[in-house]
Amino acid sequence: MNPEEADTPGREPWRPERETKSQRAWRPGQQKKQRSIQVLFTSTVLICEAFVIAFFGLMLFGLNQDDGGLWMLIGALVLALITGATARFVAKPIGLTIGWIIQVLLIASGFLEPFGFLVGVAFAAAWCYAVFKGKQLDRENKERAAQEEAWEREHGMEANDD
Numbered sequence: 001m002n003p004e005e006a007d008t009p010g011r012e013p014w015r016p017e018r019e020t021k022s023q024r025a026w027r028p029g030q031q032k033k034q035r036s037i038q039v040l041f042t043s044t045v046l047i048c049e050a051f052v053i054a055f056f057g058l059m060l061f062g063l064n065q066d067d068g069g070l071w072m073l074i075g076a077l078v079l080a081l082i083t084g085a086t087a088r089f090v091a092k093p094i095g096l097t098i099g100w101i102i103q104v105l106l107i108a109s110g111f112l113e114p115f116g117f118l119v120g121v122a123f124a125a126a127w128c129y130a131v132f133k134g135k136q137l138d139r140e141n142k143e144r145a146a147q148e149e150a151w152e153r154e155h156g157m158e159a160n161d162d
Contacts, residue, residue, distance in 0.1 A: 034141055034142075036091065036134070037137040037138050038131065041129075041130035041131075042134060043087040043088070045126050046102070049102065050081070052123070053076055053083055054080040057073045057074075057075070057077055057079075058073065059113070060072040060112060079102070082102070086098045086102065099131075103124040103127050106123055107120030108120070
């Protein structure tokens with residue numbers, strides 16, 4: 001590394017040669033951005049749900065090969081893709097709205113196969129928990145961060161030197 005590159009931020013000698021964009025942007029003492037627990041929970045539920053919907057479609061195809069099983073499979077696979085894609089948008093209100101619609105559709109799948117009611121209700125319960133508990137935990141984390149910041153302003157940085 002030449003001397004002028006050593007003075008460039010992100011090219012310090014202690015850094016490894018290959019880094020991600022976020023690693024290059026990091027500076028000593030920089031606070032890590034808090035991630036949303038609600039987004040983590042809801043996206044996890046939707047990804048798991050996408051796999052279950054795809055396998056549910058395969059089951060419907062196997063049980064109904066003679067009378068519309070192919071269309072049930074195609075419909076389930078499309079819904080599984082939409083469910084997986086929705087996991088990317090749960091940080092926005094439209095993502096949560098689509099997630100609620102998916103829960104209703106999964107419960108309604110019980111009309112195609114009675115086992116769908118059980119699976120749909122179980123995932124709807126997981127979805128409700130993810131949405132409401134995730135929101136509560138995000139709110140508590142924000143309050144805790146504000147309290148920590150106020151404490152640090154009041155007491156200074158000498159408490160961190162221990």
